[in-house]
Amino acid sequence: MSSDRQRSEQSVHSSQNQPRWYQPLKQRNYRLFLAMVFTGSVGVWMQRLAQDWLVLQLTGSPAAVGVAVALQFLPMLVVGPLSGLLVDMFPKRRIMLICQAVIAVLALGLAAWAASGTITVWAVYASCAALGVTSAINQPAIQVFVNEVVGDTNLRPAIGLNNAIGQLGAMAGPALAGVVIAQAGSAAAFAANSLLCLLVLGLIAAIRPAELHPSVPVVRGRGQLLAGFRYVRERPQMLLVIALAGLLGMFGMNGPVVLAAFAERVWHNGVEGFGLFNTVSAVGALAGALLAARLRSLGRKGIVAAAGLFGLSQLVAALMPNLILFTVMLVVVGLMTLLFLTSAATVVQLDAGPEIRGRVMALYLPLLLGGHALGGLLAGWLTEQLGVRLGLVATGAGGMLSAAVIGLLLWLNSRSHGSQRPRPQSL
Numbered sequence: 001m002s003s004d005r006q007r008s009e010q011s012v013h014s015s016q017n018q019p020r021w022y023q024p025l026k027q028r029n030y031r032l033f034l035a036m037v038f039t040g041s042v043g044v045w046m047q048r049l050a051q052d053w054l055v056l057q058l059t060g061s062p063a064a065v066g067v068a069v070a071l072q073f074l075p076m077l078v079v080g081p082l083s084g085l086l087v088d089m090f091p092k093r094r095i096m097l098i099c100q101a102v103i104a105v106l107a108l109g110l111a112a113w114a115a116s117g118t119i120t121v122w123a124v125y126a127s128c129a130a131l132g133v134t135s136a137i138n139q140p141a142i143q144v145f146v147n148e149v150v151g152d153t154n155l156r157p158a159i160g161l162n163n164a165i166g167q168l169g170a171m172a173g174p175a176l177a178g179v180v181i182a183q184a185g186s187a188a189a190f191a192a193n194s195l196l197c198l199l200v201l202g203l204i205a206a207i208r209p210a211e212l213h214p215s216v217p218v219v220r221g222r223g224q225l226l227a228g229f230r231y232v233r234e235r236p237q238m239l240l241v242i243a244l245a246g247l248l249g250m251f252g253m254n255g256p257v258v259l260a261a262f263a264e265r266v267w268h269n270g271v272e273g274f275g276l277f278n279t280v281s282a283v284g285a286l287a288g289a290l291l292a293a294r295l296r297s298l299g300r301k302g303i304v305a306a307a308g309l310f311g312l313s314q315l316v317a318a319l320m321p322n323l324i325l326f327t328v329m330l331v332v333v334g335l336m337t338l339l340f341l342t343s344a345a346t347v348v349q350l351d352a353g354p355e356i357r358g359r360v361m362a363l364y365l366p367l368l369l370g371g372h373a374l375g376g377l378l379a380g381w382l383t384e385q386l387g388v389r390l391g392l393v394a395t396g397a398g399g400m401l402s403a404a405v406i407g408l409l410l411w412l413n414s415r416s417h418g419s420q421r422p423r424p425q426s427l
Helices: 002-013 028-059 062-073 075-089 092-116 121-150 155-184 186-206 224-233 236-252 255-266 270-294 299-318 323-351 357-386 388-419
Strands: none
Touching (some): 028 092, 028 186, 028 270, 062 121, 062 357, 121 155, 121 357, 155 186, 155 270, 224 357, 236 323, 236 388, 255 270, 270 323, 357 388
């Protein structure tokens, strides 16, 4: 445990000998990989928002949108541990190719069905669940594949850039979907995602296998499925950061429900406003991505601070008296979202050993996105019970409280380990 803790502290705090943030971009495979990450993230999040908006159109219920959000992310809680083992045991490039092909088929099928005008809410729910299962396998593969692309030397900046670009795509996708839906309808958004999937498949195929760095082989045997649980359980600092990501996912990652409700019930600007809100959030996300990529390490204290500011920015946005101020605050929300998510994912990924990184990320991502799923249900319920503004106030306050509690637990754990260090003996 002492050597593991030393490696963890070095991965989080040491920055003197680390390459600059742009170093991985000199590698052709990594440039292709980042383009793949961004394009795939934009497409999947376009699909998710289009599904959410279509459910709202079919039912008129924010709670039904919450169900759609839950179905997209709850499968990760079930499939996640198994997907992590698959990622650690099998070629990640092949896994990504298969998953992307499945996502393309789902998008094309929904595009045709929605264009026919006969689609039902249950068909959309089924697509949401299928996308959730596929993403539960695809996302850990993407997160861990970066190690094979760049190797150990440029791993820290490569992981930071990967997480930043992926989260930026998660903000840009809904913004683009809002524009496409406003101009051409949900079917066009689904069709656009199917085209993006083909581009992603081409980018993955263009990555040169001969230039990849071999991954650490995983010994097959009983107990490997639970190894990720044991690994995280034995590292309280990592466990608390993962828990904070899950809590922030529940209290903060509820944009599709909240922004749709604000557009429909508060500012009365429909899908055009929905697209605008997602666009300005993406502008803030871009600023957060650039900031997070340039930071060598935010550290756990910085991660907790970013989480608290994330919740506070949501609370303040809910209280804005006019559309202009509300829109400005969404930029701040987007910035804090990316700063927290990128920093938390980078710390967890670097703290995990390469031989188990897939299983650790397969726990981190399901908790984050499973929290997102529960957050969709929670936001939909609070919106209908308390109203749009008070619902967002409640979730923002929940995010701030989560940051305070996790911050306190991290401090107590740090003090406990500090008090157990051997004191130098006096002569």
